[in-house]
Amino acid sequence: MMSVxxxxxxxxxxxxxxxxxxxxxxxxxxxxxxxxxxxxxVLDYIHVMTYDFHGSWEHNVGENSPLYKGPSDQGSMIYYxxxxxxxxxxxxxxxxxxxLVGFPTFGHTFHLTSSNTTVGAPARGPGPxxxxxxxxxxxxxxEICTFLKEGATQAWDNAQNVPYAYNQxxxxxxxxxxxxxxxxxxxxxxxxxxAVVWTLALDNFTxxxxxxxxxxxxxxxxxxxxxxxxxxxxxxxxxxxxxSQQPSGGSTGSGFYTGKLNGLFPDPTDKKKFYKCNQxxxxxxxxxxxxxxxxxxxCNACH
Numbered sequence: 001m002m003s004v005x006x007x008x009x010x011x012x013x014x015x016x017x018x019x020x021x022x023x024x025x026x027x028x029x030x031x032x033x034x035x036x037x038x039x040x041x042v043l044d045y046i047h048v049m050t051y052d053f054h055g056s057w058e059h060n061v062g063e064n065s066p067l068y069k070g071p072s073d074q075g076s077m078i079y080y081x082x083x084x085x086x087x088x089x090x091x092x093x094x095x096x097x098x099x100l101v102g103f104p105t106f107g108h109t110f111h112l113t114s115s116n117t118t119v120g121a122p123a124r125g126p127g128p129x130x131x132x133x134x135x136x137x138x139x140x141x142x143e144i145c146t147f148l149k150e151g152a153t154q155a156w157d158n159a160q161n162v163p164y165a166y167n168q169x170x171x172x173x174x175x176x177x178x179x180x181x182x183x184x185x186x187x188x189x190x191x192x193x194x195a196v197v198w199t200l201a202l203d204n205f206t207x208x209x210x211x212x213x214x215x216x217x218x219x220x221x222x223x224x225x226x227x228x229x230x231x232x233x234x235x236x237x238x239x240x241x242x243x244s245q246q247p248s249g250g251s252t253g254s255g256f257y258t259g260k261l262n263g264l265f266p267d268p269t270d271k272k273k274f275y276k277c278n279q280x281x282x283x284x285x286x287x288x289x290x291x292x293x294x295x296x297x298x299c300n301a302c303h
Contacts, residue, residue, distance in 0.1 A: 108174075
């Protein structure tokens with residue numbers, strides 16, 4: 001595939017396409033599924049999925065994406081953390097600059113079986129489905145914000161540098177702004193190539209639920225790495241234009257809704273039309289047949 005990309009680049013006189021892969025962060029899978037040094041030599045970037053380390057398939061509560069090993073970890077569990085996984089890929093032959101650290105914008109939930117609420121407490125199965133994601137044992141970050149507002153007790157896992165929370169027998173391990181900051185600093189200190197997020201749609205991208213603006217986790221990561229800019233931070237932006245001045249489709253460049261953060265915004269003249277603001281660029285989008293854009297809906301999208 002790399003040779004095809006290179007040949008295409010020569011024919012088109014353009015930079016060749018990047019060859020990347022999303023790979024497991026679990027030691028047993030790495031050992032059995034990958035020729036680590038060989039793929040490290042060929043791929044441009046390797047996206048390590050450093051999340052889903054613990055979840056409701058287990059009988060004890062655990063963090064979704066712990067930075068370090070926890071004091072209750074035993075056996076193979078000592079490998080289930082970001083620090084071990086990333087260094088295992090590096091130490092087995094992948095250049096550090098090719099390795100991207102996975103940052104999750106979701107958490108895993110459990111039902112507690114006792115009054116014990118610490119990491120490693122006994123559990124039985126998944127917590128209830130989120131109101132919007134509708135998957136047991138799983139909550140988007142914006143749903144976790146609601147869980148916290150409804151009276152959950154928040155705690156910080158000092159050993160693993162991530163938070164957790166619990167309320168009425170439900171326990172969730174997740175990431176927040178502080179843990180993203182901690183992980184970003186760790187990433188830079190260890191000179192890894194960058195970060196990858198799973199997923200954009202699970203951050204609080206409407207700004208409605210967490211009181212932290214739009215995409216608080218992703219913007220924390222971008223700020224920490226010094227990459228990208230938001231529409232709000234564009235230098236010397238051109239004058240904003242009204243929706244009626246926009247072309248019928250495609251990219252409109254920067255300018256529309258100047259001063260807004262990255263996100264989706266309605267066209268007040270057309271319910272089927274909305275604008276996607278991303279790093280100073282505005283794209284016109286349309287709902288599918290029979291749908292309209294509703295900025296009060298979960299995804300700030302069509303329904």
